[in-house]
Amino acid sequence: MRATMAMQRWQSSTQLYPSASPCPLLLPRTAHALSPRSPIALKTQTRSISSAQKQSLAAVGAAATPEPSSLSLSSPSAEDTRSPYDRFRSRRKALSVTDLVSNIWCEQQFEYTLLRGFKRKTPQMRRGTQVHKALEEQVQTAVPVDVSSKREDAWGLKMFNMYQGLASLKHNGLTRELPVFGFLGNTFVQGIVDEVSFVPPHTRAEERRRTAATAATAAAAERVAGEEDPEIVLGEEDTTDAFGVPPMGERIAYLSDTKTRVSRSLPSSSQVRATAIQLMLYHRLLSHMHLGTVDLGKALDLFKLDGGVEFSDSFIAQMAGLDSGISLETLLEHNSIWGMWELVRRQAEESMDGIGAETGVSYRSQADGSMIGFMPLKHDDKALDAHLVEVMKWWNGERSTVGVDIEDAWKCGSCEFQDTCEWRLSKLQLDLQGRSAKKRKFPARKRSVVV
Numbered sequence: 130m131r132a133t134m135a136m137q138r139w140q141s142s143t144q145l146y147p148s149a150s151p152c153p154l155l156l157p158r159t160a161h162a163l164s165p166r167s168p169i170a171l172k173t174q175t176r177s178i179s180s181a182q183k184q185s186l187a188a189v190g191a192a193a194t195p196e197p198s199s200l201s202l203s204s205p206s207a208e209d210t211r212s213p214y215d216r217f218r219s220r221r222k223a224l225s226v227t228d229l230v231s232n233i234w235c236e237q238q239f240e241y242t243l244l245r246g247f248k249r250k251t252p253q254m255r256r257g258t259q260v261h262k263a264l265e266e267q268v269q270t271a272v273p274v275d276v277s278s279k280r281e282d283a284w285g286l287k288m289f290n291m292y293q294g295l296a297s298l299k300h301n302g303l304t305r306e307l308p309v310f311g312f313l314g315n316t317f318v319q320g321i322v323d324e325v326s327f328v329p330p331h332t333r334a335e336e337r338r339r340t341a342a343t344a345a346t347a348a349a350a351e352r353v354a355g356e357e358d359p360e361i362v363l364g365e366e367d368t369t370d371a372f373g374v375p376p377m378g379e380r381i382a383y384l385s386d387t388k389t390r391v392s393r394s395l396p397s398s399s400q401v402r403a404t405a406i407q408l409m410l411y412h413r414l415l416s417h418m419h420l421g422t423v424d425l426g427k428a429l430d431l432f433k434l435d436g437g438v439e440f441s442d443s444f445i446a447q448m449a450g451l452d453s454g455i456s457l458e459t460l461l462e463h464n465s466i467w468g469m470w471e472l473v474r475r476q477a478e479e480s481m482d483g484i485g486a487e488t489g490v491s492y493r494s495q496a497d498g499s500m501i502g503f504m505p506l507k508h509d510d511k512a513l514d515a516h517l518v519e520v521m522k523w524w525n526g527e528r529s530t531v532g533v534d535i536e537d538a539w540k541c542g543s544c545e546f547q548d549t550c551e552w553r554l555s556k557l558q559l560d561l562q563g564r565s566a567k568k569r570k571f572p573a574r575k576r577s578v579v580v
């Protein structure tokens with residue numbers, strides 16, 4: 130017989146994660162900031178290389194064209210006729226939001242990363258992770274949870290984290306690392322939204338810029354000269370409930386993202402495109418959740434899960450042992466995936482009245498987490514649909530992999546695959562052939578000699 134835990138007033142948020150994997154469960158803490166620019170206009174990427182632009186591509190690493198035998202990575206289409214989805218994601222039965230935007234920088238590079246199975250982590254990337262971690266820890270605590278007893282437990286955990294995130298939004302006006310999932314077409318897609326707030330992102334960014342400048346100045350004064358990993362500086366606005374929660378009927382949720390950078394300059398529009406699409410994907414998935422149009426039955430069929438079976442006792446015991454704001458009584462009444470989904474659905478309805486089209490990305494320094502700037506963005510259903518059509522054609526094997534356009538050849542200069550990239554080498558070869566054909570057509574004029 131189980132004891133019943135008294136209902137607790139909502140105070141803080143915890144994110145839980147399976148103890149055997151790096152995905153946490155989140156419990157919220159208390160609620161809790163760049164000069165605006167013009168919104169980014171999105172356009173469909175062009176794939177062709179104009180002859181007038183080939184020289185700059187040839188200039189990139191042309192000094193060291195490798196022998197074909199040194200190629201260590203080859204196109205899957207050359208050796209494996211399966212689609213990228215069948216080859217790399219069929220076991221997971223799902224794509225992540227990252228999977229749907231990683232081709233924007235360079236599809237060829239993304240394919241090589243998939244072939245290799247991992248992306249080499251640089252010290253800068255590790256530092257970026259620390260900044261995100263610090264931001265997360267301002268609003269919630271990560272707690273490891275064992276979900277190895279039953280497959281359904283892992284879904285219970287996912288939904289518990291959704292519930293916690295939405296509850297944090299409802300009570301504190303802010304949530305970070307909010308899990309979202311749903312079907313886009315027939316493909317199951319999941320992701321984690323960096324930040325959702327009731328304050329439009331540019332307003333938050335302005336406040337962050339103001340308070341972060343003060344924090345950064347204070348931290349710089351204390352910093353030891355030459356220190357390699359200075360303390361991460363987050364603005365005061367990130368830790369206090371500066372804006373409050375609007376009254377019911379006026380709670381429009383806004384999505385935003387945080388990126389870290391080595392340099393203190395804002396990226397170019399082309400570099401922002403992936404983040405813009407990423408936010409649109411989160412926007413659509415969260416909208417489906419809010420409108421109640423996520424087909425959970427279809428997801429359960431896909432993953433062969435029993436939505437009505439009870440979670441394991443150990444999972445329920447772990448949930449009940451947390452100061453999460455959900456009583457044991459409520460947990461036992463919703464002791465299944467369908468039950469937990471009912472809680473999530475209700476929380477989604479109660480926590481927001483709509484989702485705003487305005488989004489944006491804050492840029493922080495990889496060195497110390499201080500604010501660099503803010504880029505306002507906007508949700509655009511047409512741009513998202515156009516991107517989804519193109520990227521799904523690739524995942525479904527309906528078109529081949531493409532590398533960067535000539536105008537983006539500068540990306541190859543910092544690419545770890547540049548020496549063996551088949552796309553780049555084929556473009557270099559085409560360029561060389563073009564030059565020799567031109568020479569044959571217009572041979573150098575012989576100078577006449579007067580004797």
Ligand code: SF4
Pocket residue numbers: 235236237238239241532533540541542544545546547548550551552553
């Ligand atoms: S070398 Fe250039 S085209 Fe090839 S993978 Fe890298 S960025 Fe893409």
